[in-house]
Amino acid sequence: MKVKVLNRNEEEFTRERAQDLKKVHRNYEPALHQFQRAHEYTRALNAAKLQKVFAKPFIAALTHSDGITCLARNPRILNSLLAGSADGDIRIWDIPVQRTLRRLKGHTGAVKGISFAPDGETCVSCSTDCSVRLWKVPFAPLEPGPVEAEEAPVFEFQGRNAFRAIDHHWREHLFATAGAAVEVWSHERSEPVNTFTWGADSVLSVKFNPAESDVFASTGGDRSIALYDLRSARPIRKLVMQTRTNAVAWNPMEAFNFTAASEDCNLYTYDMRKLQAAACVHKDFVSAVMDVDYSPTGREFVAGGYDRSVRIFNFNAGHSREVYHTKRMQRVFCVRFSGDGSYVFSGSDDMNVRVWKADASEQLGVTLPREKHKAAYNKALINRYKHMPEVKRIVRHRHVPVAIHKASKMRRIVQDSDKRKLQRRIQHSAPGAITVKPERKKKIVAELE
Amino acid sequence: MADEPAEQELLTLQASSRKKKKPKQDAYLGGVSDRKLKGQLRHTERLYKEANKAAATINQWLAPSEAGFVEAEGIEETWQIQQQQIVAAVEQGAARKAFDLSLPDLGPYRCTYSRAGRHMLLGGEKGHLAVMEWQSGHLTCEVQVKETTRDVTFLHSEQFFAAAQKKYVYIYDKRGLEVHCLRGHAAPEVLEFLPHHFLLSSIGEQGVLHYQDTSTGQVVATHRTRLGPCDVMRQNPHNAVLCCGHANGTVTMWTPNITTPVVKMLCHRGAVKALAVDPTGHQLVTAGVDRQVKVWDIRTFKPLHAYFANSPATSLDISQRGILAVGQGRRLQLWRDCLSSKAAAPYLTHMLPLGGISSLRFCPYEDVLGVGTAGGVSSVLVPGAGEPNFDSFVANPYASIKERREQEVAQLLDKLQPDTIMLDPDTVGKVLKEPVDVAAQRRQEEAAANAARLASQRDKADERAKMKGRNKPTRRQKKKQMNIIEDKKPLLQAKIQEEERARKEVAQEAKRQKLESVPRALHRLYQ
Numbered sequence: 001m002k003v004k005v006l007n008r009n010e011e012e013f014t015r016e017r018a019q020d021l022k023k024v025h026r027n028y029e030p031a032l033h034q035f036q037r038a039h040e041y042t043r044a045l046n047a048a049k050l051q052k053v054f055a056k057p058f059i060a061a062l063t064h065s066d067g068i069t070c071l072a073r074n075p076r077i078l079n080s081l082l083a084g085s086a087d088g089d090i091r092i093w094d095i096p097v098q099r100t101l102r103r104l105k106g107h108t109g110a111v112k113g114i115s116f117a118p119d120g121e122t123c124v125s126c127s128t129d130c131s132v133r134l135w136k137v138p139f140a141p142l143e144p145g146p147v148e149a150e151e152a153p154v155f156e157f158q159g160r161n162a163f164r165a166i167d168h169h170w171r172e173h174l175f176a177t178a179g180a181a182v183e184v185w186s187h188e189r190s191e192p193v194n195t196f197t198w199g200a201d202s203v204l205s206v207k208f209n210p211a212e213s214d215v216f217a218s219t220g221g222d223r224s225i226a227l228y229d230l231r232s233a234r235p236i237r238k239l240v241m242q243t244r245t246n247a248v249a250w251n252p253m254e255a256f257n258f259t260a261a262s263e264d265c266n267l268y269t270y271d272m273r274k275l276q277a278a279a280c281v282h283k284d285f286v287s288a289v290m291d292v293d294y295s296p297t298g299r300e301f302v303a304g305g306y307d308r309s310v311r312i313f314n315f316n317a318g319h320s321r322e323v324y325h326t327k328r329m330q331r332v333f334c335v336r337f338s339g340d341g342s343y344v345f346s347g348s349d350d351m352n353v354r355v356w357k358a359d360a361s362e363q364l365g366v367t368l369p370r371e372k373h374k375a376a377y378n379k380a381l382i383n384r385y386k387h388m389p390e391v392k393r394i395v396r397h398r399h400v401p402v403a404i405h406k407a408s409k410m411r412r413i414v415q416d417s418d419k420r421k422l423q424r425r426i427q428h429s430a431p432g433a434i435t436v437k438p439e440r441k442k443k444i445v446a447e448l449e
Numbered sequence: 450m451a452d453e454p455a456e457q458e459l460l461t462l463q464a465s466s467r468k469k470k471k472p473k474q475d476a477y478l479g480g481v482s483d484r485k486l487k488g489q490l491r492h493t494e495r496l497y498k499e500a501n502k503a504a505a506t507i508n509q510w511l512a513p514s515e516a517g518f519v520e521a522e523g524i525e526e527t528w529q530i531q532q533q534q535i536v537a538a539v540e541q542g543a544a545r546k547a548f549d550l551s552l553p554d555l556g557p558y559r560c561t562y563s564r565a566g567r568h569m570l571l572g573g574e575k576g577h578l579a580v581m582e583w584q585s586g587h588l589t590c591e592v593q594v595k596e597t598t599r600d601v602t603f604l605h606s607e608q609f610f611a612a613a614q615k616k617y618v619y620i621y622d623k624r625g626l627e628v629h630c631l632r633g634h635a636a637p638e639v640l641e642f643l644p645h646h647f648l649l650s651s652i653g654e655q656g657v658l659h660y661q662d663t664s665t666g667q668v669v670a671t672h673r674t675r676l677g678p679c680d681v682m683r684q685n686p687h688n689a690v691l692c693c694g695h696a697n698g699t700v701t702m703w704t705p706n707i708t709t710p711v712v713k714m715l716c717h718r719g720a721v722k723a724l725a726v727d728p729t730g731h732q733l734v735t736a737g738v739d740r741q742v743k744v745w746d747i748r749t750f751k752p753l754h755a756y757f758a759n760s761p762a763t764s765l766d767i768s769q770r771g772i773l774a775v776g777q778g779r780r781l782q783l784w785r786d787c788l789s790s791k792a793a794a795p796y797l798t799h800m801l802p803l804g805g806i807s808s809l810r811f812c813p814y815e816d817v818l819g820v821g822t823a824g825g826v827s828s829v830l831v832p833g834a835g836e837p838n839f840d841s842f843v844a845n846p847y848a849s850i851k852e853r854r855e856q857e858v859a860q861l862l863d864k865l866q867p868d869t870i871m872l873d874p875d876t877v878g879k880v881l882k883e884p885v886d887v888a889a890q891r892r893q894e895e896a897a898a899n900a901a902r903l904a905s906q907r908d909k910a911d912e913r914a915k916m917k918g919r920n921k922p923t924r925r926q927k928k929k930q931m932n933i934i935e936d937k938k939p940l941l942q943a944k945i946q947e948e949e950r951a952r953k954e955v956a957q958e959a960k961r962q963k964l965e966s967v968p969r970a971l972h973r974l975y976q
Contacts, residue, residue, distance in 0.1 A: 002520040003535055005543040005832050006816045012513065013847040022852070025513065027840040028504035031729050031769070034687055035645050038869045038877045046862065316485070384493075387880060 044385035047378035048394040050361075057324055057360035059343070060098050061352040065089060068347030070113050071334045076120025078339045080139055083353045084111030090125055092137060095343070095355060104135050105150045113166035113205075115175060122154075122187075124175050126163035131156055132177060134187065157190055159183070165205040171213045174230070178203035182218050184230065196228055198235050207248045211255035215272070219245040223445070225260055227272060238448040239275045241268075247291045251315065253298025261289035261303055264443065265411075267313070275447045278440040282313050284320040286407035291334045295341040295358070302344045302358075304332030307404055310346045312358060324356050325401055480882060508838075516770060517816040517832035519797070528782075528795045535830050543830070546584065546817050549803055550826045552577065557807035558821035559600055563607040564644060565844040566813040566835075570610050571826050572601030578612055580623060583812075583819075583828065592625035599680075602640045604649065604663055605860055606853065611649055613637035618651055620663070633668050634659045638680040643689045646865045648705070650691055654678040658691065660705045660867065669867045670705035681721055685747070687730020688874045689865075694721030700735060705867045712872070714750060716743060725765035725773070732788045734773060736762035742775060744788055754791040766818070768811040768834035772796065774818055776806035781820065783831055799829055814839045814846060 013023055030036075066087035074080035080101075084090045088107035091100045109129035116123045116137070126132045133153035165178040173187040182203050183192035200220030209215040214230040225245050226238045243264040251257040256272040257279065267282040267289055287307035294301045300321070304310045310332055311320035330349035337344055337358070344356045357364070363371065385391045400408075426434050477494065481487050519535065521527045536544045552558065556574030563570070569583040576596050580589040589607070600613040608623045611631075618637050620629040637651035637659075647664040656677050660669040674693065681694035690711065691703045698717040701710035717737025725734045732753065733745045742756040742765070764776035773784045785796035804823030811818050815835045820827045839845065842859075845852060869877050883891075964975055 001522055001525065001530060001534065001538060002518070003538045003832055004515075004519075005517045005535070005539045005546070005830055006514065006814075006835055006837055007540060007543040007546075008514065008846075010847065014849075022849075024841045025839060026507060026842070027512065027836070027838040028508050029836070032836070032840050032843050035689070035865060035874055037875055038865045039645070039863050041869070041877050042863055042865055385878060388878060 040381060041385055041388065041391075043378075044381040044388075044391055045394075047381050048391050051378070051382065052361075052394060052397070054363070055360040057322075057357045058326065059355040059357060060095075061328075061354050062093055062095075062098060062100075064091065064351045064353070067333070067349040067351055068353055069110055069333055070125075071336045071345055071347045071353065072114040072116050072123065073336050073339060073345070074116050074120045074137070074139075075118060075339065077139055080120075080137075081336070081345060081353070082114050082116070082123060082137070083347055084114050084125060085351070086110040088127060088129075090114060090135075092139070093353065095338075095345075101139065102137075103150050104133075104153070106133050106153045106156075107131070109162070112162075112164050113177075115166050115168040117168050117173065117175075118170050124166055124168055126166040126177050126179075128162040130159045130162055132159065132163060132166065132175075132185070133157070155187070157185060164203065167206050167208050167216065169208055169213060169230075170210045176206045176208065176216055176218075178206040178218055182206055182226075182228065194230070194233075196226075196235050198224075198226055198238055200224060200226075204244070205247050207250060207258075209250045209255060209258075210252045211250070215255075217248045217250070217258055219248055219260070225270075236449075237272075237275060239270070240445040240448065242443045242445055246289060249292040249294050249301060251294055251298045251301075252296055257315075259292050259294070259301055261292040262443070263288045265289065265305070266443075267292060267301075267303055268443070269315070275444075276441065277438070277444070280316055281318060281439055282320070283318060284311055284313075284323070284408075285309070286404050286411060290332060293336045295337045296339060297341050300358075302335045302337055302346075304335035304346050304348075306331050307407070308332065308348075308401070309404060310335055310344065310356065312344065322360060323398055323400060325404070326354070327401075328352070329354060512838045514837035516837045517835070519832040526794065528798050530797065532797075532799045532829060535832065539830070543816075546815065546828060547830045548828050551803055552825040553803075557805070557823045558826050559598075559808045560819040560821035560826045561602055561808075561810050562812045562819060563603045564813065565607075565839070565846040565848065566815050567846045568603070568607040569812075569819060569826075570601050570603055571821065572598045572612055574598060576614075578610075578621065578625070580607065580610065580625075589623055590621075590625035592621065594619070594627075599638050599653075600640045602642050602649075604642055605644060605647060606857055609663075611640055611642070613640050613651060613653070618649070629666075631661060633661060633671070638678070639682040641682055641684045641691060643684055643870075644860075645863075646689055646867055646870065647861075648689075648867060650682075650684075652679045652682050652693060658693070658703055662867070664861060664864060670708075672703060672705075672708055674701065674703075674710070676701065681724050683724045683726055685726045685730050685733075686728050687726075688872060689870045690872060692724055692726060692733065694724045694735065696720040698737060700724065700733070702872075704870045704872075706870065712750065714745070716745070717741060722761050722763055723765040723776075725767045727767050727771065727788060728769055732767075734765055734767065734788070736765055736775070753789070754787075756787075756791075764806050764809040766809040766811055768818075768831070769813060769836040770834060772811075772831060772834045774809045774811065774831070776809050776820070778805050779822075781806060781809075781818075781829065783818075783834075785833070797831060801827055803827060811835070813844065 015022055064083065064085045066085040068083055068085050070084040072082040079095045081093045081095055082090060083093060088109060088111055090104040090111055092102040094101050107127040107129060109127045111125055111127050114123055114125040121137055122134060123137050124132055124134050134155040135151060135153050159179060161180040163177050163179045166175060168175040174184055176182060176184050180202065182196040184194040185192050200222045202221035204219045204221060206218040207216060216228050218226050220226060223244050224238050224240045225248060226235045228235045243262050245260045245262050247261045249259050257269060259267050259269045261267050265285040265287060268278040269280040271279050285305040285307055287305050289303050289305045292301055292303040298315065300312055300314050302310060302312050308325060308329055308331060310324040312322040313320050328350055332346050332348045334347040335344065342358050344358050345353055347353045382395060386395055478487050478490055519527055519530060521530060536547045552573060555577040559572045561570050567582060569581055571579050574597060576594040576598050578594060578601060579591040581587060582589060594614060596614045598612050598614050601610060603610045609620055611618055611620050616636060618631040618634040619627055622628050634651040635657060636654040638653040641650050647662055648660050648669060649663050650658060650660045652658045656674040656679050658672040658674055662669055676695040679693050679695055683692050685692060693701050698715055698719055698721060700714045700716050700721060702712040704711055716735045717739050719738035721735055721737050723736040731748060733747045734742060736742045738761045740758050740761050742758065742762050744753040746753050758777060760777050762775045762777050766774045771788055773787050775782045779801045781799040781801060782795045783797040784792050786792055801820055801822050803825045806820055806822055808821035809818060811834055813835065816830060816832050818829045818831050818834065820829055964972055967975055
């Protein structure tokens with residue numbers, strides 16, 4: 001007779017001293033782990049609720065003396081931000097400490113655009129007083145003592161008309177300005193190196209592609225988005241839409257994709273190579289979208305609108321994943337993502353630059369690996385069960401100001417009734433008589449070469 | 450001649466049909482039309498496959514222990530092997546796990562184990578309750594409640610246990626002190642604790658199934674079975690559904706969400722004496738007074754096998770590894786591989802020395818069966834009954850105090866809501882596609898019902914507003930009072946006038962008398 005009865009040696013399953021590691025045994029038999037789905041769902045529900053409890057995105061407001069018109073982040077130093085205001089005042093902010101390090105005085109008109117050079121030590125700013133100034137941006141974050149010192153520009157470029165926007169090349173010492181036409185300047189020369197015009201008498205904004213450095217885009221007053229290549233003498237392509245585009249942002253991870261912030265409350269993502277249809281239409285604003293900026297990960301972007309809200313979208317999502325608003329924040333004119341993708345800066349009409357968290361319920365500061373794992377697990381759980389009605393209701397819920405809520409309701413009603421009318425017209429007319437343009441092509445008027 | 454080509458055709462057809470058809474690769478993405486979602490689902494499916502492979506590899510290579518067994522040699526059969534032979538043949542540590550506790554005075558005993566298998570709880574029918582760490586022989590608590598105790602069960606840990614006493618259910622802590630008296634449970638006979646939902650359920654003489662949440666104390670549901678007194682109830686560990694056996698031979702299954710039984714099966718000709726459910730929730734074993742022990746497939750509700758005996762079985766239990774224990778009087782039979790296929794002979798047999806069997810419970814993660822008998826409690830060795838490898842995060846027999854506390858907190862955080870109990874536990878999280886018109890109709894009905902409710906509320910509010918101030922009880926009372934006074938008013942007024950007149954006359958008399966005693970020249974001073 002052969003017999004074996006289970007007999008465990010206690011030493012194998014317990015520890016001798018308090019310094020030893022605790023022994024953990026796993027058995028993945030499904031019979032021992034019952035109700036896995038139900039447990040996961042319960043955890044997902046709890047995670048969704050906790051996410052709402054910890055959602056406190058607002059961090060700080062940095063005050064200026066006039067409305068903020070432009071923002072620029074230093075590509076080399078994470079905690080440095082430049083903000084320009086409508087009275088010609090540019091300030092260098094140290095974000096974590098929330099203090100101004102330097103004030104760059106010189107402009108006599110509103111500062112319309114600022115941009116850093118790729119080395120992070122020089123910046124250029126343009127203003128309505130027809131001048132572009134080049135500044136040296138020193139940075140000494142650990143210096144105590146007098147908070148602000150006024151600087152004078154290193155170089156001043158004089159132009160013929162007021163400038164609307166400026167953007168610096170990501171590799172070389174070139175920058176492009178937008179005013180009456182698109183002009184490309186060099187640090188060494190006082191006259192523009194290159195001038196591009198194509199129909200528009202006013203160019204609103206200009207943006208260089210961070211991945212494909214010689215390509216840049218501009219938006220014009222004739223409702224167009226023009227694409228240029230520095231290596232060629234003329235603009236390469238032009239896309240005319242139904243409404244004016246206020247700003248353009250390039251995806252830093254996908255060299256050919258850019259997102260345009262339009263006056264018709266939407267944002268359109270285009271593939272530079274296929275401009276016949278938008279790759280994605282992002283809807284949620286109820287008023288004109290003023291500025292857009294991509295996260296360094298290329299997976300999401302932030303946009304600020306004339307309706308006093310800041311929204312964060314996933315790069316391929318049709319609706320925003322997050323909306324930030326405050327009673328005190330007025331029209332948002334510029335937004336930027338921070339260099340590590342964790343924070344969002346918004347500059348608005350109420351003279352404040354606001355710092356927000358990109359992920360509202362994220363725990364700031366140093367987190368233990370266990371905490372990181374738990375946060376990632378909670379996110380994955382919510383993502384897995386986000387279609388369940390209870391979880392969906394909690395995750396979707398956002399408080400939104402009354403004006404925006406009512407306006408979006410009204411837009412919904414208008415949209416629904418238009419759709420219904422169109423469907424009925426199609427139903428009651430000859431087949432093929434009415435052609436419906438897909439949403440991604442609706443707002444495109446023409447593509448010119 | 451003509452038959453041959455036809456035959457050949459037939460053969461080729463058969464051959465081609467026997468050729469295995471490769472299943473479509475993305476068949477699970479059937480109804481999904483959203484391309485982004487399809488991509489995400491493919492990615493998660495790949496992750497699941499990898500996780501499954503990793504788990505299987507870990508289970509295969511990193512498991513510290515192997516299951517027990519007993520093999521007969523030569524012409525000997527396993528059921529001929531006696532318990533004493535097994536005890537003598539195993540090593541000392543295992544031999545100590547077999548013992549007999551002789552407790553002849555305090556009635557038939559019920560014996561149960563905690564979830565990790567470290568603690569044993571015994572309850573004698575004459576009120577003797579005891580918790581002990583059975584492997585070390587250390588007695589945690591012992592108490593005499595002086596009442597008939599029909600069943601005992603541990604709650605979520607060995608810190609608390611519940612006893613079904615004569616009238617109510619009582620909860621005791623590990624020191625034997627009575628912590629709660631649950632009056633909602635009336636005349637309970639059997640108790641079951643659902644560990645994932647923290648629900649304590651009981652059924653008894655009144656045939657009322659009562660669910661109570663032991664973490665919040667809330668009564669979740671009370672169902673009247675209307676099938677008379679019931680003393681056979683077991684839970685299905687796979688879906689937390691309670692199976693009750695009744696005197697008319699039916700087995701009913703209950704969830705706290707529906708007031709009628711979810712399933713009703715006619716199992717025996719005569720009363721059902723005992724029930725047991727397989728830990729995976731695939732099979733149900735029932736024993737009836739008709740001396741049959743039947744095995745049913747619970748997922749399809751079809752009978753699988755029936756075993757016949759010379760006397761009815763009074764207790765049943767199934768171990769973690771699928772060994773069925775059958776108790777008939779003093780005789781205990783253990784059957785192996787008897788659920789999915791019919792076994793010809795038992796695996797082991799044993800005669801209990803202390804008395805007739807009243808309860809059978811296998812110890813989790815150990816090769817031990819706890820038998821409650823009329824004269825005490827016995828612990829019987831059953832090689833191959835228990836799961837050799839435990840999972841520290843599910844149930845850890847070697848948990849320290851800190852680990853036990855953390856496990857309690859984790860259990861509470863993960864507590865499932867009672868409305869997730871259903872026959873198929875995987876329905877949670879499933880997306881059921883409703884046809885568009887059905888969804889529209891449902892929404893219409895909901896809207897109509899809501900509108901009706903709002904309208905009735907508005908009507909009630911209007912009514913209340915109209916009658917505001919008019920129905921005041923005080924006003925009514927006043928009215929009543931006024932009427933009473935109105936009737937008596939003339940009488941009272943007359944009375945008052947009379948009194949006034951009398952008073953005036955008396956005053957006049959007094960004055961006249963005074964005037965007479967005074968000389969006439971000073972009269973004007975006294976008027």
